[in-house]
Amino acid sequence: xxxxxxxxxxxxxxxxxxxxxxxxxxxxxxxxxxxxxxxxxxxxxxxxxxxxxxxxxxxxxxxxxxxxxxxxxxxxxxxxxxxxxxxxxxxxxxxxxxxxxxxxxxxxxxxxxxxxxxxxxxxxxxxxxxxxxxxxxxxxxxxxxxxxxxxxxxxxxxxxxxxxxxxxxxxxxxxxxxxxxxxxxxxxxxxxxxxxxxxxxxxxxxxxxxxxxxxxxxxxxxxxxxxxxxxxxxxxxxxxxxxxxxxxxxxxxxxxxxxxxxxxxxxxxxxxxxxxxxxxxxxxxxxxxxxxxxxxxxxxxxxxxxxxxxxxxxxxxxxxxxxxxxxxxxxxxxxxxxxxxxxxxxxxxxxxxxxxxxxxxxxxxxxxxxxxxxxxxxxxxxxxxxxxxxxxxxxxxxxxxxxxxxxxxxxxxxxxxxxxxxxxxxxxxxxxxxxxxxxxxxxxxxxxxxxxxxxxxxxxxxxxxxxxxxxxxxxxxxxxxxxxxxxxxxxxxxxxxxxxxxxxxxxxxxxxxxxxxxxxxxxxxxxxxxxxxxxxxxxxxxxxxxxxxxxxxxxxxxxxxxxxxxxxxxxxxxxxxxxxxxxxxxxxxxxxxxxxxxxxxxxxxxxxxxxxxxxxxxxxxxxxxxxxxxxxxxxxxxxxxxxxxxxxxxxxxxxxxxxxxxxxxxxxxxxxxxxxxxxxxxxxxxxxxxxxxxxxxxxxxxxxxxxxxxxxxxxxxxxxxxxxxxxxxxxxxxxxxxxxxxxxxxxxxxxxxxxxxxxxxxxxxxxxxxxxxxxxxxxxxxxxxxxxxxxxxxxxxxxxxxxxxxxxxxxxxxxxxxxxxxxxxxxxxxxxxxxxxxxxxxxxxxxxxxxxxxxxxxxxxxxxxxxxxxxxxxxxxxxxxxxxxxxxxxxxxxxxxxxxxxxxx
Numbered sequence: 001x002x003x004x005x006x007x008x009x010x011x012x013x014x015x016x017x018x019x020x021x022x023x024x025x026x027x028x029x030x031x032x033x034x035x036x037x038x039x040x041x042x043x044x045x046x047x048x049x050x051x052x053x054x055x056x057x058x059x060x061x062x063x064x065x066x067x068x069x070x071x072x073x074x075x076x077x078x079x080x081x082x083x084x085x086x087x088x089x090x091x092x093x094x095x096x097x098x099x100x101x102x103x104x105x106x107x108x109x110x111x112x113x114x115x116x117x118x119x120x121x122x123x124x125x126x127x128x129x130x131x132x133x134x135x136x137x138x139x140x141x142x143x144x145x146x147x148x149x150x151x152x153x154x155x156x157x158x159x160x161x162x163x164x165x166x167x168x169x170x171x172x173x174x175x176x177x178x179x180x181x182x183x184x185x186x187x188x189x190x191x192x193x194x195x196x197x198x199x200x201x202x203x204x205x206x207x208x209x210x211x212x213x214x215x216x217x218x219x220x221x222x223x224x225x226x227x228x229x230x231x232x233x234x235x236x237x238x239x240x241x242x243x244x245x246x247x248x249x250x251x252x253x254x255x256x257x258x259x260x261x262x263x264x265x266x267x268x269x270x271x272x273x274x275x276x277x278x279x280x281x282x283x284x285x286x287x288x289x290x291x292x293x294x295x296x297x298x299x300x301x302x303x304x305x306x307x308x309x310x311x312x313x314x315x316x317x318x319x320x321x322x323x324x325x326x327x328x329x330x331x332x333x334x335x336x337x338x339x340x341x342x343x344x345x346x347x348x349x350x351x352x353x354x355x356x357x358x359x360x361x362x363x364x365x366x367x368x369x370x371x372x373x374x375x376x377x378x379x380x381x382x383x384x385x386x387x388x389x390x391x392x393x394x395x396x397x398x399x400x401x402x403x404x405x406x407x408x409x410x411x412x413x414x415x416x417x418x419x420x421x422x423x424x425x426x427x428x429x430x431x432x433x434x435x436x437x438x439x440x441x442x443x444x445x446x447x448x449x450x451x452x453x454x455x456x457x458x459x460x461x462x463x464x465x466x467x468x469x470x471x472x473x474x475x476x477x478x479x480x481x482x483x484x485x486x487x488x489x490x491x492x493x494x495x496x497x498x499x500x501x502x503x504x505x506x507x508x509x510x511x512x513x514x515x516x517x518x519x520x521x522x523x524x525x526x527x528x529x530x531x532x533x534x535x536x537x538x539x540x541x542x543x544x545x546x547x548x549x550x551x552x553x554x555x556x557x558x559x560x561x562x563x564x565x566x567x568x569x570x571x572x573x574x575x576x577x578x579x580x581x582x583x584x585x586x587x588x589x590x591x592x593x594x595x596x597x598x599x600x601x602x603x604x605x606x607x608x609x610x611x612x613x614x615x616x617x618x619x620x621x622x623x624x625x626x627x628x629x630x631x632x633x634x635x636x637x638x639x640x641x642x643x644x645x646x647x648x649x650x651x652x653x654x655x656x657x658x659x660x661x662x663x664x665x666x667x668x669x670x671x672x673x674x675x676x677x678x679x680x681x682x683x684x685x686x687x688x689x690x691x692x693x694x695x696x697x698x699x700x701x702x703x704x705x706x707x708x709x710x711x712x713x714x715x716x717x718x719x720x721x722x723x724x725x726x727x728x729x730x731x732x733x734x735x736x737x738x739x740x741x742x743x744x745x746x747x748x749x750x751x752x753x754x755x756x757x758x759x760x761x762x763x764x765x766x767x768x769x770x771x772x773x774x775x776x777x778x779x780x781x782x783x784x785x786x787x788x789x790x791x792x793x794x795x796x797x798x799x800x801x802x803x804x805x806x807x808x809x810x811x812x813x814x815x816x817x818x819x820x821x822x823x824x825x826x827x828x829x830x831x832x833x834x835x836x837x838x839x840x841x842x843x844x845x846x847x848x849x850x851x852x853x854x855x856x857x858x859x860x861x862x863x864x865x866x867x868x869x870x871x872x873x874x875x876x877x878x879x880x881x882x883x884x885x886x887x888x889x890x891x892x893x894x895x896x897x898x899x900x901x902x903x904x905x
Contacts, residue, residue: 024101085103303330576616625644
């Protein structure tokens, strides 16, 4: 054993490919073979070790029947794996036994330790092995990207969630002569955000079979589960979606529309769930279509009935892209072409009784059902129309009332509330009676509190309830506990010490109708708006401090309440309040990809006639300019920034004058008016010097660095970015630090100082991942991949460029993607695949759409052009033209595979 703390010198370092193996069903083999198993295990070890030695594998660890082996070459690793499976299949094992070994392979940069390797790459390789089947070789995407250009054949198995690892991973099966091809799905779940359901679904076998058949049909695009509120459409959809996980290799995602009130926000909510960031001013449907093209995804869109206006948007999305399938729940059909309707009605009598008895036993462990009770249960279920929500609410009262009293109570409630709304269907009237009956069991204080909670959307924290509704209850916590026990309120499991509560969608709808006729409804809305306006103000400060990540999560969780606050503010003429809220969340809108929504709120608020203080308008116009810049909409941003600058001068806000000058200068740089940008930078510098404010000075320094970079003065730009980063470290503002670190890294790379560039970009990458800022993450990965390319570390280059492209593929920012594709052209050329490289060069030019090369891109372009000129000569122009014609989304998903697919024979 190596001395404690000293890395094992016999193991390769840097980029390493790890191979894990173990025998599938080894315990079963041991039971079957008895004393013979020891010999089988030893023969297996000898066979594997012989193969490892022939392919230069270094044994890291052995435990029982499992091996961990390190290889310097990914190609040698997959060749060794294929040879192992062939030899194991050919070996004459005793007693007709089959020894089936599963193999997982991953390429990364694990850290050497005293007994082997440590780090996340080791865990990833082990987890990949654990999900494989005996006889199968499964590769990570990083390994596949290294070996594929050399002709290694693989099969895409889809995207999976691996135990204890964040996010999802795309896995591939090795295909080679002599290896099996057909295996069951891997032993893990596909990427999904479906919630864990604590109790099994009761009944619905017929509906599940029908939905499964529709989802299995390649021609199905939309399945809508329709039925009355409380019929269990949502629960059925979740069960059907979970059963269909393996049919949708790119994921199954739940999109809940319950808190959404504006049909125009439906596509935005789908984009948020899928992680499709909002970075351009293109229509949302186009951005979503680009992100979904080629991805076999099931979208479970829940509670659609109140947003019928958005059905057309979903229909347009499905017409634009053929790959995703939608499973929707709604009280009425969506009336979209090719819609398949599955009606969800009452439960059959036996299933309804089973559900009631299960829920009653869960509510009261002492509950025991006797045969004589079966008739009472049947009557109870019949009176409440055998609807699952009504059954659950009724069963929750069993401990307090017993079956007979419960049945009597239902008789009274239904008699009083017969008919309900005259224009509602009978089942909805029955459900309304059931909810009203449960509501009637509350004390006056509990009823008042429950009604007031309808003012919230998307749930609420205890602190928010105390501030907005606390005056309505003498025992707030006790009353909330009773509401939870009644099933009228649910406590959510969220991080943090402040509990969060949410109503079921149907219960919230019922309660909201009561609130509409309540005399104190406007007072509650005012209190609600005041609370969330204050929270937005706190968020503005929090988003400039060290706890930005926590504030970004908190505001995202309260986004529906913020929307309710804004709706009330603008509807009631409190324009200044609404504009302050939108402006306060300026950083949130950009960091979490809600830019289009922010611009919509600002445009609406700024267009409403009325007196608004000039300083409020100044900040709102300034925020609108910043949001437009985030989407590269410079034509819209320019007049807004000019108006903001004028208002800041009029209202005497010197810091903001400097910031708006910087933004105007950045717009000038984009338009290649460097002299005007320089003039504005000089003016901003003079004003900032008078202020002596660190944040303001850092903004001017960053602007001056951008001017220098545009002029080609890369060393000067690097020096200024260095100064900016140093200043911003003193502010305790991670978002500013990561932005400056990226700009410094980019400038250092353009200047040829790769060591400094890598250091700065690694810092940007770490911070962006901590904060969930995927745009900076993708940008940093791209330049780091370019550095690795020029350094000859092609495996590392492919891994980073691939990660960057995976992020950009979900975004409509083709200009940023072009740099990654250019880097992949460099990788192809370095591997000797010159025709592929030329086509990728053309594809990158197509993505740039006429924009010039960035300073850092020039280094890569020169590197590739030199290799192509010396190896292809006059063919380069023709091949580049072929590359320009390749579909953009195909290029982003798998650039090397696509250019080979379209290459002439």
